[in-house]
Amino acid sequence: MICLFNMAIAQPPRGPLVVSPQVNADKSVTFRYLAPAASDVKLSAQFEKAPMPMSKDAQGIWSVTVPPVKPDIYPYSFQVDGITVMDPANVAFFPNERFKASLVDVPGETPLVHAMKDVPHGSVNYEYYPSLEGTTGSLVVYTPPGYDKNPSQTYPVYYLISGTTDTEETFFKVGRTNLILDNLIAEGKAKPMIIIMPYGNIAARLAEQKGGAKPADPTVRDGDDAVKRANDFGNDLISKVIPYVEKNYRAIANKNSRAIGGFSRGGGQTLRAAFGNMDKFAWVCSYSSYLSPAEMDKGFPQIGSSPDNTNRQLKLLWVSVGSDDFLYKGTVEFMDYLKAKKVNYKSLITDGGHTWMNVKRYVAETTPLLFR
Amino acid sequence: MICLFNMAIAQPPRGPLVVSPQVNADKSVTFRYLAPAASDVKLSAQFEKAPMPMSKDAQGIWSVTVPPVKPDIYPYSFQVDGITVMDPANVAFFPNERFKASLVDVPGETPLVHAMKDVPHGSVNYEYYPSLEGTTGSLVVYTPPGYDKNPSQTYPVYYLISGTTDTEETFFKVGRTNLILDNLIAEGKAKPMIIIMPYGNIAARLAEQKGGAKPADPTVRDGDDAVKRANDFGNDLISKVIPYVEKNYRAIANKNSRAIGGFSRGGGQTLRAAFGNMDKFAWVCSYSSYLSPAEMDKGFPQIGSSPDNTNRQLKLLWVSVGSDDFLYKGTVEFMDYLKAKKVNYKSLITDGGHTWMNVKRYVAETTPLLFR
Structure with missing residues (x-):
């Protein structure tokens, strides 16, 4: 059998694909984190006052959907059995010397001032x-x-x-x-x-x-x-x-x-x-x-x-x-x-x-x- | 009392300063991770075949010093009670869609081809x-x-x-x-x-x-x-x-x-x-x-x-x-x-x-x- 893509994966397979964060049409946001062995996972996000509990599915993916969020870009992380981690599925990160956080971009109905628009770019x-x-x-x-x-x-x-x-x-x-x-x-x-x-x-x-x-x-x-x-x-x-x-x-x-x-x-x-x-x-x-x-x-x-x-x-x-x-x-x-x-x-x-x-x-x- | 620097910290204090990684003169490297409540922390680094156990001090800082490493830049992460985390004390990171890793740069006795040298920079x-x-x-x-x-x-x-x-x-x-x-x-x-x-x-x-x-x-x-x-x-x-x-x-x-x-x-x-x-x-x-x-x-x-x-x-x-x-x-x-x-x-x-x-x-x- 010809395998079209047999040339190049960076590492052996690493479990199910996790999509996170997922900003939904109503501006609610779903966060997901794969941790089959963890016993407690929470979302810590700057739009929430306190960490939000997440729940685990049969694959071991923890998730939570937060109600519609005011459009902006927010830092967040997961608290996994008390340990703070970035979202491994998200490349948008917060550069910092002492903590690691990810970023979620909730777009506005009309583009916000920091949005990528079709204008000349510097x-x-x-x-x-x-x-x-x-x-x-x-x-x-x-x-x-x-x-x-x-x-x-x-x-x-x-x-x-x-x-x-x-x-x-x-x-x-x-x-x-x-x-x-x-x-x-x-x-x-x-x-x-x-x-x-x-x-x-x-x-x-x-x-x-x-x-x-x-x-x-x-x-x-x-x-x-x-x-x-x-x-x-x-x-x-x-x-x-x-x-x-x-x-x-x-x-x-x-x-x-x-x-x-x-x-x-x-x-x-x-x-x-x-x-x-x-x-x-x-x-x-x-x-x-x-x-x-x-x-x-x-x-x-x-x-x-x-x-x-x-x-x-x-x-x-x-x-x-x-x-x-x-x-x-x-x-x-x-x-x-x-x-x-x-x-x-x-x-x-x-x-x-x-x-x-x-x-x-x-x-x-x-x-x-x-x-x- | 005049406090010289009362104007600006980004967040309230966050525990003891953790220096990690620390490349020592003999090319051994010390890694540290603050996690007072964790029960098992290991170092996972691309110069090691298997994760290395770390041990905890009285402040809750886990550490390990690895023997001299061949000069190069290596990805690494910590395994904290089974959870993979970047090194929060290190800003050098590995951009990736599906995993999060930090980077340690072990310099050569003579500068390696990727070293920062005193040459014109692009x-x-x-x-x-x-x-x-x-x-x-x-x-x-x-x-x-x-x-x-x-x-x-x-x-x-x-x-x-x-x-x-x-x-x-x-x-x-x-x-x-x-x-x-x-x-x-x-x-x-x-x-x-x-x-x-x-x-x-x-x-x-x-x-x-x-x-x-x-x-x-x-x-x-x-x-x-x-x-x-x-x-x-x-x-x-x-x-x-x-x-x-x-x-x-x-x-x-x-x-x-x-x-x-x-x-x-x-x-x-x-x-x-x-x-x-x-x-x-x-x-x-x-x-x-x-x-x-x-x-x-x-x-x-x-x-x-x-x-x-x-x-x-x-x-x-x-x-x-x-x-x-x-x-x-x-x-x-x-x-x-x-x-x-x-x-x-x-x-x-x-x-x-x-x-x-x-x-x-x-x-x-x-x-x-x-x-x-």
Whole structure:
């Protein structure tokens, strides 16, 4: 017998095909996980308050169908006998240093701002650059539609920094920043721009490439190591990343054509880099993050003490947060501080928490404001 | 008290920092996994024949140190009470449709061919292109060092297709094809070339984007669905991918400047696309794959019946396989068929199995031969 496909399977057969997640027409979603020997499997998804029990069929496939979900992209994982696992049947994943999650995309009746639409697409480039102390760093770079076709055109640049334990891929893979910009540019709502997505945890890379001591916990927020981490990131951005970008991309190399923004720790890094280098960035966006009044007074007193100067130097200072965010209170304090000091800022308080659903929304709200 | 870093952690604290994998100076490797409640954790790694038991410390961190490992990049996962999980502490992952694995990079005393070296680096681009039936496809594209600096230079193109259940990211993330080429080009061993890495499972994408029926199991190798899958891939490559590449990249658009290669299912797709379109590719590389004599005689009789013509049309036909590969026997049969028919080919039989360690080696062996 002639077997048409006898040439190539990657591994011996691996059990029944599991389709997961399956988004149904009514926006309910079915999740499935093959685990014949497991005794308890739950779905943990960011659209649910608590893990949802799943039930097992005769093949050993656990499943649950959740009621219609508000269209968005959500992280989720399975809890298998208490162990957190990604969905093996799903290639859409959440790049992160400390946890592993999958992503489910529930499309809207009309396409959402991050949806793949039939519009011209930019390109997402993975790049290496010479970083601090002789190490090699990595960047993810969005170039807008037409970048390669218009070799004489130059572009403004948005430096966009992801959160604690995220990687340089997170704004691309989870934030869909490229598709948001493709769509906004096609509608004439955002200016064509280059977006640079660096890795926020420079200290870990230095430790890895230089050998020696392993990096300290990136979520620990006090002490000498934390100070070094903050300094390393800012030094790398100003002395390495920006020169690399302005040499290798058709970037407009002046303050009014540079924006900086970030989420969570990246928002803190944003505020520090911007306030510490007022000659570098005219547009500043803090997503779900803040500096405390004490940090402002100690580290950046000139921002509040010379508000007219600050307001002249910054074309945009944006602060946004979700009302359920565990950083909500601190972020509101930061807004109150700016208000008391008469520093101009724009703010957006949304519902929701410290999530990438909110980050996508903030990116879509702020990028139309940049470089105007 | 002033807390320097109070602005930004992505989530509330998540237990002790786990460093894993840790490659030690003697090339032994320590793996760690936090699971206080688990009762049995093993390491499953492609350098070991069988899963290795791990032991738990007082914090609930399971660990094992494996003896010195031959330098290479290996997939691994943990078996936690029988459940397969990626290493949550490691961002290096194996993109795949059906399993989740992490990657450990054991460096050589002298840098291996896939190592990050201080040489000019090309760029890796994620692109969308208009595919079959109005769908949007995705490609990963390597452009060589200097591509953006030499706007009048044109380049040959290598179309490189990954295996069953792999994705368009696998040759980049697991195969390190970009770094292999950076290194070979820097040494003058390979010609600067563009490499196009498509997604091999077009049928699944069609099903997903067109709605309706879910795709059949991509590892099932017989029947109408399998035939459609093979045809879909070839049609997409010839009618959509190549025109997109030759319009949007500075590709030399002729047969002698087009190569095609692939691993496993991608090797089968390679041989079918090449033998079925003898006007399109002059350089053909099959990594760990083959077509059977029956398939050759039925689908591509002219290859063996007119060997002089075949030998004139193909500048390279390369076939490689590992001696422990489960496709070894079929691949040797394919070589014997070519020999009997007096079709010229080059072959390489290595040790090892159906692994990406071998794929990297084959890429490094073959790319210097292309476009000469």
